[in-house]
Amino acid sequence: xxxxxxxxxxVASSEQLxxxxxxxxxxxxxxxxxxxxxxxxxxxxxxxxxxTARVLSLxxxxxxxxxxxxxxxxxxxxxxxxxxxxxxxxxxxxSLSGFLDQVAPVTKRHYFWEHSVVVGVGxxxxxxxxxxxxxxxxxxxxxxxxxxxxxxxARFRGEAFRRACGDSQQSGAGIEHSERALFGVDHACIGAxxxxxxxxxEAIVRAIASHHAxxxxxxxxLVAVVHVAEVLSNALDITGxxxxxxxxxxxxxxxxxxxxxxxxxxxxxxRIEARSRHAMGFLR
Amino acid sequence: MRTRKLYIxxxxxxxxxxxxEDVQDNYRRPYQPAGLTLSDENLHQLAANHAEFxxxxxPDERSDDAIADDAAAATQRIQTIFQGADLTQPAxxxxxxxxxxxxxA
Numbered sequence: 001x002x003x004x005x006x007x008x009x010x011v012a013s014s015e016q017l018x019x020x021x022x023x024x025x026x027x028x029x030x031x032x033x034x035x036x037x038x039x040x041x042x043x044x045x046x047x048x049x050x051x052t053a054r055v056l057s058l059x060x061x062x063x064x065x066x067x068x069x070x071x072x073x074x075x076x077x078x079x080x081x082x083x084x085x086x087x088x089x090x091x092x093x094x095s096l097s098g099f100l101d102q103v104a105p106v107t108k109r110h111y112f113w114e115h116s117v118v119v120g121v122g123x124x125x126x127x128x129x130x131x132x133x134x135x136x137x138x139x140x141x142x143x144x145x146x147x148x149x150x151x152x153x154a155r156f157r158g159e160a161f162r163r164a165c166g167d168s169q170q171s172g173a174g175i176e177h178s179e180r181a182l183f184g185v186d187h188a189c190i191g192a193x194x195x196x197x198x199x200x201x202e203a204i205v206r207a208i209a210s211h212h213a214x215x216x217x218x219x220x221x222l223v224a225v226v227h228v229a230e231v232l233s234n235a236l237d238i239t240g241x242x243x244x245x246x247x248x249x250x251x252x253x254x255x256x257x258x259x260x261x262x263x264x265x266x267x268x269x270x271r272i273e274a275r276s277r278h279a280m281g282f283l284r
Numbered sequence: 285m286r287t288r289k290l291y292i293x294x295x296x297x298x299x300x301x302x303x304x305e306d307v308q309d310n311y312r313r314p315y316q317p318a319g320l321t322l323s324d325e326n327l328h329q330l331a332a333n334h335a336e337f338x339x340x341x342x343p344d345e346r347s348d349d350a351i352a353d354d355a356a357a358a359t360q361r362i363q364t365i366f367q368g369a370d371l372t373q374p375a376x377x378x379x380x381x382x383x384x385x386x387x388x389a
Contacts, residue, residue, distance in 0.1 A: 065328045254375050274336070275336050278293035
């Protein structure tokens with residue numbers, strides 16, 4: 001091990017990262033409360049002018065097609081027009097994709113951003129397949145943040161991380177193996193430390209921690225959702241990244257999601273690809 | 285004419301396209317049937333329902349040779365992505381087959 005990475009070191013250096021969006025933890029808190037009001041969500045979103053603009057843009061597009069005479073100018077009206085779930089997911093996507101864009105080093109920004117959005121969309125598609133009830137918003141957050149540990153490595157251990165990427169390319173093994181050889185831990189572990197530090201739920205932390213090695217925890221639906229979404233992002237090559245690789249898909253995770261990889265998979269692939277392109281077009 | 289099913293973001297939908305699958309609302313109720321030729325009104329309805337994508341039956345004007353070339357290029361790319369995969373695992377092998385089928389369509 002050349003350059004050990006420790007939990008204390010990761011947490012300490014996270015202070016140098018852009019501030020984790022408070023909107024995400026606030027929305028997560030409302031998910032635990034079924035009585036959380038529409039007004040409360042509107043208030044949270046209106047604290048952030050960038051997210052507010054995204055939500056109003058979406059609502060105004062719908063309003064135009066419904067031939068409404070007046071423009072939508074407040075989040076409360078937007079929620080009543082396009083629905084609570086849609087507004088919540090739009091806010092989460094815009095907020096976290098903006099955060100990832102700020103965290104990623106310039107050279108890796110484009111790929112990380114696109115890959116995270118595709119995995120987030122994959123999680124939205126896969127969560128309803130789970131054999132146990134799974135919160136789609138938590139799945140979206142876990143999917144968008146699953147590789148945050150790689151962003152940390154690229155930012156704070158740049159040269160060694162590039163070496164790990166090169167080793168992985170040469171050997172054909174997953175990047176996590178090269179990372180463990182160099183740093184003692186992999187990006188999934190680092191991402192989980194960061195997620196825990198930011199106060200995200202234990203289910204999200206475990207899903208990030210296990211996305212490359214999920215078999216021991218495949219009975220947790222969020223673990224299965226993030227793992228399979230990540231594999232599909234690479235398998236379908238939606239980002240066109242030359243480094244995309246698939247080493248395996250966990251059979252227990254597939255079983256948790258009722259996926260048997262027969263012809264019904266064609267529709268799932270199409271939905272993930274089209275929704276990903278839609279999301280990337282909207283968020284750019 | 286030969287056709288193929290394509291899933292496209294809603295921004296790429298236009299009048300005259302033919303739906304390849306039913307379009308469903310958030311409650312999985314179909315509101316536009318497969319086979320429908322999209323009109324301006326249908327596009328407004330899709331946008332008003334916040335549709336993010338649709339499946340269309342797209343005319344496939346490629347020659348047989350072009351189809352074969354596209355499929356070969358896609359197969360090569362997918363094999364590169366799966367080159368380190370453990371294909372003795374049934375789930376991984378089955379996933380590879382479905383991805384090959386999807387990209388060769």
